[in-house]
Amino acid sequence: MTSEFEELLPSTERALFHRVAVAQAEGRTPSLVGAVVRDGRIVWSGARSCVDGHEPDADTQYRIGSITKTFTAVLILRLRDEGLLDLGDPLEKHLPGTGVGEVTIAQLLGHSSGLAAETPAPWWERTPGSLRPELSDVLGERPLLHPGGRRFHYSNPGYTLLGSLIESVRGESWEAVLRREILEPLGMGRTSTQAQAPHAGGWAVHPWADVMMPEPAEDLCLMAPAGQLWSTAGDLCRFAAFLAEGDERVLSAESVWEMHAPSAPPEAGEWESGYGLGLQLVRTEGRTLIGHTGSLPGFLAGLWVSVEDGVAAVALANATSGLSAAAVAADLVGIVADAEPRIPAPWRPLPEVDAELLALTGLWYWGTSGFGLKLVADRGVELYQLKGNGRGSRFRARPDGSWIGLDGYYAGETLRAVRRADGSVDHLDLGSFVFTRAPYEPSAEVPGGVDEGGWRGLRQ
Template structure:
């Protein structure tokens, strides 16, 4: 087996029953989907756990090193390039397109609108079916956008737009001063060792086929250079490379994007369609609910090929499925099932509990039970002198907090503050309020008061407390 994904002898292999279930799912997908071939792979925590495939040609099944065209998974790669520009301070996601690519006619749209498909632009470029015609028919942005390109108000709804990602590719080219594919290779593919992810096919690769819907017959599909539309769907890749890329989407890589930036990419950016609350879209990343799990990744299709990459952060899992059929296999469902099979049969072992290496002992005074009104919460001291707030019963608003840069370390408790990382209090400030004698009175969290006893101390409770007290 040849693979660009890492293996580690210390990583436990999957149980035979799990491997059999994964192969069964791929085999059923290839057979029922009437696909010329289908390859699947699963990775966990940066290591390849399993790969398997089925083919209509005996002895010629693909493996994790066989290239397929991946279609719109290309958009996630383009989004990584844009996020790198943001991290370097060369653009802001709130920037209007006009600031970087003038005279498009839609210059008021922001970079964030384009990344999250909230721009309101049309789904496809005008003219002939762009995926089955040469990119030379659309040599520039004017041919990609056409007249009346905006169909919906920006930021109001999710409307998938292929031309929107051609515009993002143009932003990359303008700010980098080089073609999109050159920037991609230098900034993403080479650092992540994605040696089998390329602009055009490199052997061994699958050929693209259409399967007749009412007969067991096949027709070869054309494969064109998409030209200016390339940032929306051009790339070829392998199951091994996409497993590696999926691991990056979960963990980040300081050579490309840090963990906080890829986590931001996986955060919903616009409301989903009214009838599709089980899905969503972040910044170049599709989101889907599968039972109790949230998956992040992307699907892709071009004539002759379908592809899917899903990740599951809590289990550290990446699953990929690739097929060389225009339609037939439900590739998104197959890939999600690969995640589910492993997550259900072999859930991730938690890391061993270990005490914190060091912490500010003075912060232990804040740990324990607190009340917001009559709602009981726990505050726990965590690594890095952070705090975790969580409800002790029923529903409630919880968040993790990290020390603020200016007032997070050292000094008296009354001079310390923390910033919310997630949940309702994301970005909000938590601070300690002291009494005149220097003891802790209460916690102030975005004006919400947390006290050690319900509605006590009285002088800390907004609106006061009935003078007759509890009765």
């Protein structure tokens, strides 16, 4: 959807630039670039640098670290959608001989496989990938630390396995598949596995003095699918727009939204964050953000999308530590969303209505709990409890006249209208729950039957 207001207000632009300037100064990073997307379009970018007149722009490459994982996850979902694998498949089915083949593809995507967080020494981010030429070098002698599927435990080697899985199924390199299936369709010509000018250099800033030292930029080789990529604020804004709405050339909206859903329980005390399929999920300032953070020696990166607000932001810096690029990106989203709230689309009636469907709308009862059934676009329906925070869901119409739950308690469950011999509707069946027009309607097929004495008061 195109924004009615394509340009940001001057006051909003100043607030965005102020946030970037403060972050660069207080974070003591050589340079920092930020950019904002609204309704799929880049509407602002700005930067600060320690060298006057040499500020980066939205076309300057930075290393993006673990944001690379989201690209790898998209490639896996593409294989799933093509029917070449299932997320519940054990790794061994498609990539034999790893020694950890019992973990599932879904567990690897959501960091619940139980694999170790890092490779064996030396530290993989600051040493040549040639030191780990085989998967056994990446996994080490004790790769599994936890039972699969039991807890969230972030694993860089897990995404190395996913990259190797992509190569095994496609029969070509992860880099080639990435370029053909994501970068080219989305027009991300400034995203690459190796630095391409103009690009920022990576620096370490001394924690107790305003001096700095260059960081090495190693080729991660097998570890590339976990953190290799270089990109720009402009390219990442295009990727952010894709993560919000999907793109049929790359991945359907339905599959992208599947990535947004939590895939593993968070750690104790971390109820404000979670992880989907290749995406980090956070709740901050009353706003849900999906995206990913990234870091490698010399670089920090953050990408967040607020789907509800139609706003996304990217922040890239060339320092090993000192500031949170993720926090800067989240603040950029909040500045735009708060200062210029999304204008809702005008209400419009449905293009057509089916009289039989319309007759199903209105009040229904599950036992004594009242629910509303609302007709929505494309013959879909929405069921919601009238009091309290009950079990509500949206449903998509199926060709056979039933509906499939899309979210909430009834996600994946089937809703259908059960009719009498004369064609009239007796009740709605939803996963064995019976919804009737009146509480425990005597004429309907209520499980367990209805007491013959009917409703009664309490005699003293």
